[in-house]
Amino acid sequence: MAADPMSEPEVLFEVRGTLGVITLNRPRAVNAxxxxxxxxxxxxxxAxxxxxAVSQVLVRGAGERGLCAGGDIVAIYRDVTAGGTATEDFWATEYRLNSLVNAYSKPYIAYMDGLVLGGGVGVSxxxxxxxxxxxxxxxxxETTIGFVPDVGGTYLLSRAPGQSGTHAALTGEHLGAAEVLYLGLADHLxxxxxxxxxxxxxxETPVDEALRSYILPTPASDLESWRNWMDAAYASSKVEDIVAALQALADKGNEEAGKSVETLGRKSPTALKLTLASLRRAKELGTLEETLEQEYRVGLRILESHDFPEGIRAQVIDKDYSPAWNPAKLEEVDTAILESSFASLGDRELKLDPRALSDVVE
Structure with missing residues (x-):
């Protein structure tokens, strides 16, 4: 359906004083x-x-519900089920945006209030x-809908303290300020x-000077207090081993480990295995751009899978919250399919050159 030409733009841009303000403007969709x-x-x-005339940039979301709840997965679902290529083009642009934000030479201030999920993490x-x-x-x-963390998410979470990022990526939990700060996804409360x-x-005031009187003390993080058992449980490169380690802890009375076992049991087995493999590989990659290129390869392979559209259907389209994953068990996931997901796309490779991006941001 074509957009109403009289409707308000989906994203607003203005310069106030020397501050460039970007407002994501789809409040009814939590600015997806x-x-x-x-x-x-x-x-x-x-530009x-x-x-x-612009000395620093602020990114915020319209409404009270959040900065951005992620990418527009309804549009992705329609494109995938119709056999289109719009999602491929969208991700290529989105990942270039993520790289540009990372390389930006002017202060880039992200106001991460409310929901900040998936693609919202990428722009903040x-x-x-x-x-x-x-x-x-x-x-x-992402594992909730049969997908894998992208927009540089595997780069960020693979560099979080210990195995806290592995826990966050596999469980897909929505985390509060204390955990987001501990994971290294944010700087200040x-x-x-x-x-x-x-x-x-x-x-009118540079961000480092303006922020001084607004920063609150960093709250205590549950993830930090769970480091000892979490680092041991999530150390393996096999999801089956991780689940077994968590279950052993649960059997000894660790309630949080037990919750994690239950959570992982609801996720796409294929997505869990691809996520873990992506994290382990991302930790060895040198730059965000290399990781985005890897995420693009994996993402395009997942577009051809059963679980991604099925996960969106269950969570967002029909809202029955009962996805029929295929395969349904971790041990049934084909290792060859996992390996092939990381193979070169050939002419379709996303090639991000941070040097080329720096030409427009220095």
């Missing part, structure tokens, strides 16, 4: 990211990078100044009730 939004952000950020957690609030619920929930006051200050 579309291809058009990614393209507009990429083009505007490139602002060389605009002397690669920034230079990442702000969470007590209302933040963030994470990479601020009071959402003072956010507008901070934004006004940013119009």
């Amino acid at each position: 990211l579309t291809a058009g939004m990614a393209t507009a952000m990429l083009e505007t950020l490139v 602002w990078a060389v605009d002397p 957690a690669h920034g230079s100044h990442r702000l969470v609030t007590t209302r933040t619920r963030s994470g990479m929930p 601020i009071d959402f009730q003072r956010a507008e006051e901070l934004f006004a200050a940013l119009e």
Whole structure:
């Protein structure tokens, strides 16, 4: 269905003082990211990078529900089930945007209030100044829909303390500010009730100076307190071993390990195995760009799979929350399919050159 030409734009851009403000503007969809939004952000950020009138950039979401609940998976579902190629093009643009945010030479301030999931992490957690609030619920929930963390998520989570990132990626849990800060996905906690006051200050004041009176103490993290048993349980490169280790802990009375076993039991077995393999490989890659290229390979292979559209159907389309995963058990996942998911795409490879991107951001 064509967009209403009279409707408000899906993303808004304005310059207030010397602050470039990007507002994701689909509040009814918790600002889910579309291809058009990614393209507009990429083009505007490139222009602002060389605009002397813009000294720093703020990214925020319209409404009270969150910065961005992820990519528009309904649009992806329609494209996949119709046999289209729009999703491939969308991801190529989105990943270039993620790389640009990471390389941006001007302060890039992400206000990570409310829901910040999947693609929302991609437009925020690669920034230079990442702000969470007590209302933040963030994470990479892709295994729930038969997919794998992308937008650089495997790069970030593979570098989190110990095995905390492995836990976050496999379980896909929505995490509060304390856990997001501990994982390294954000920098500071601020009071959402003072956010507008901070934004006004940013119009004329450099972010490092403006932030000083708004930063709150870092709260204690459950993930940090669970490090000892979590590092041991998630150390393996086989999901079956991880589940067995968690179950052994649960049998000894570890309630959190037991919850993790139950959570993993609801996820796509194929997605769990691809996620773990992606994390382990990402940890050995040197740059975000290399990881995004890997995520693109894996993502395009998953587009051809059964579980991804089935996961979206169950969670978002029919909302029966009962996906029929195929295969249904971890031990039934074909190792050859896992390995082939990381193979070169040939002419379809996504080639991100950080040096080329830096030409427009220096």
